[in-house]
Amino acid sequence: MVAEVTAFAFEGIEARPVRVQVQLTGGANNHFTIVGLPDKAVNEARERVRAAFSAIGLGLPPERISVNLAPADLPKEGSHFDLPIALALLMEMGAAPKDLAQGFAVMGELGLDGSILPVNGALPAAVAANGLDLGLICPAGNGPEAAWAGGDAQIIAASTLIQLVNHFKGTQVLASPQPGDLAPGPAVADLKDVKGQETAKRALEIAAAGGHNLLMVGPPGSGKSMLASRLPGLLPPLSPAEMLEVSMIQSLAGLIRNGSISRARPYRAPHHSASMAAMVGGGLKAKPGEASLAHNGILFLDELPEFTPQVLDSLRQPLETSDVVIARANAHVRYPASFQLVAAMNPCRCGHGKASGRACGRGPNCEQVYQSRVSGPFLDxxxxxxxxxxxxxxxxxxxxxxxxxxxxxxxxxxARTAQEERAGALADPRDVRPRTNAKLSDNLLERVAQPDDQGAALLARAAESLSLSARAYTRILRVARTLADLDGVDGIARRHIAEAISYRQRDAATGMAPPAFSSGGNSLKTTEWRTGGR
Known part of the structure; x- marks a missing residue:
């Protein structure tokens, strides 16, 4: 006979069902074998199961114990296979009813004293179990988190192995866990406390309204980090669907405590020493990186040129596709990574740049060399x-x-409500509906971001004069669409195109940003933008 229990293996935020099969056969005494591409943590389950059984007064049978994790070609990682293996072994030994785990998926790590310890990934496992019409057996510490999955499926959260067995025998009843608290999120400082930087405040509002990426260039102490820290306060809270997706990523990363989740959008600010695996994900178990932890929120990169060029360029693909794919020899792991990038940098290593009029001790090329650490495709x-x-x-x-x-x-x-309603009316029902102008498909953008004749003429001249790439051209249209939404108008006028171009113009010598476009006349004369088109 073979006892079988359903468990899960994680590929990104997707929980794939695994059949944990246990069989006792004649042969070497106490020979315990686990097959099916287990990693070291899964293989070590043998000793944890052996010790946990001893703690509840059971010994392993004097037979060969074979554990198969099917499908065999799917890598199995993590300690959450301990409990499924233990329950299947109890059933195969006759120490528990054969139907003990029927209708349930199981996850949990065993302690040497028979306790069931919390593991990562309880929320995506509960969501996957709901999709299979299964309940979930999990550690008591993961119960409040798993309860957020909703649905009618039963969740059993036990603290010890003997407690779980007694529940199914009917001698002890475990109550269904309740969802954890809905945390309010961290406090965000008020934008009104920022003195000066009116142009930057305007850009911050536009970035928040359309989900646009933002780069701030200025000397130390000009308020770049202070402005970025106030952006989360301008964003609407996560929708229920977004909150569930964000929480699933946080669950896999082990960031959920006591089942508490939040509707506040993520705000991640990694140090510039972060490696590529830390930024986009990877490592031994292909964990989510900062790009995925910032999903549906903000990724803030301070001191942008201090990041290694390889790390910055690794973000180029997620910025376009809104996901991260980590390639392995035997699998490809995908994590969602639809984040809003906000970056800040000094104009040069000295901090002030040529425009300050200060003498630079590093030579005349300090500014150019420093800024060249950020690639053109990234800036685009x-x-x-x-x-x-x-x-x-x-x-x-x-x-x-x-x-x-x-x-x-x-x-x-x-502005965001207008964008979502417009996209909902025009988008194909089979596609994911974009929530912001920054995420509009090219097809939708062409339908909703047609400027008037004067605006189209100005954009054409700017594209030729500034040698704009196709990507830069469409990003100007996206920003112009957001500016029109902030004004509460349907059409895109010349003033919207002019202001959008002003945020894209870069000095030919430095490759950086800034003087703005004039909104009047036929020339592309630069001038400081004051009114922002409002």
């Missing part, structure tokens, strides 16, 4: 590029009189 994926000039003493001495975060967030919410 930035929708908005602005300068943050030094804040004057007069600005600092003046009272804070800017708009509050709540005021700007209300405009952002109105």
């Amino acid at each position: 994926r930035m929708d908005l590029m602005i300068e943050t000039p030094p804040v004057t003493a007069m600005d600092l001495a003046a009272p804070a009189n800017g708009e509050a975060t709540a005021t700007v967030a209300a405009r952002v919410a109105t």
Whole structure:
């Protein structure tokens, strides 16, 4: 006879069902074999199962124990296979009813004292179990997290192996766990406390409204990090579907505590020493990286040129496809990575650049060499590029009189609602509906972002004068569509195109951003943008 229990192996956020089969046969005494591409953690389950059985007064049978994890060509990683193996072995030994785990999927790590320890991935496992019309048996520490999956499937969360066996024997009843708390998210400082930097505040609002990528260039102390930290307060909370997807990634990364999840959008700010595996995912078990942990939220890269070029360029593909694919010899692991990139940098290693008028101790090419660490294709994926000039003493001495975060967030919410309704009306029902202008498909963008004649003429001249790539051209249209949404109008006018171009223009010598386009006349004369088209 063969006892069988359903478990899960994780490929990205997808939980794939695994049949854990246990058979006792004659042969070598206490020979315990696990097959089916187990990793070291799965193979070590033999000793944890042996010790846990001893803790509850059971010994392994004097027979050959064979454990098969099917399908055999799917890699199995992690300690969450301990409990499925133990339950299948109990059934095969006759120490538990043969139908003990019928209608359930099982996950959990065993302690040497027979306890059932929490593991990562309880939420995606519960979602997958619901899809298979199965309940879930999991550690008590994972019960509140698994309960967020909803559905009618039963969840049994036990603290010890003997407690679980007694529940199925009817001598002890385990109550179904309740979902954990809905956390409010971290507090975000108010935008009105930022003094000066009116152009940067305007760009921040546009970035929030359309989900656009933003690059800020300025000397130390000009407020780049301070502005970026206030962006989460401008964004609407996660929808239920987005919250579930974000929480599944956090579950696999082990970031959920006591089953508590949040509707606040993720805000990740990795240090510039982060490796490629830390940024896009990978490592021994292909864990999600910062790009995936920022899914449906913000990835902030401070001191942008200090990141290694290989790490920055590894983000180019996720910025286009909104996912990360980690290639392995025997599998490809996919994680969602639809994030909004916000980056900040100094104009040169000295910090101030040529425009400051200060002497540079590193030579005349300091600015050019420093900025060349960021590749052109990477910069081409930035929708908005602005300068943050030094804040004057007069600005600092003046009272804070800017708009509050709540005021700007209300405009952002109105613009985003308009984008979502428009995309919902035009998008193919079979496709994923884009929520922001930054994620519009090229086909949808062509339908909703047609400028008027004057705007089209200005964009054509800008494309020729600035040698814009096709990607830069479409990103200008996306930003212009967002500017029109903030104005509450359907059509894209010349002023929207002019302001969108102003955030893309770069100085030919440095490759960086900034003076803006004039909105009047037929020339492409540059001037500082003050009104932002409002």
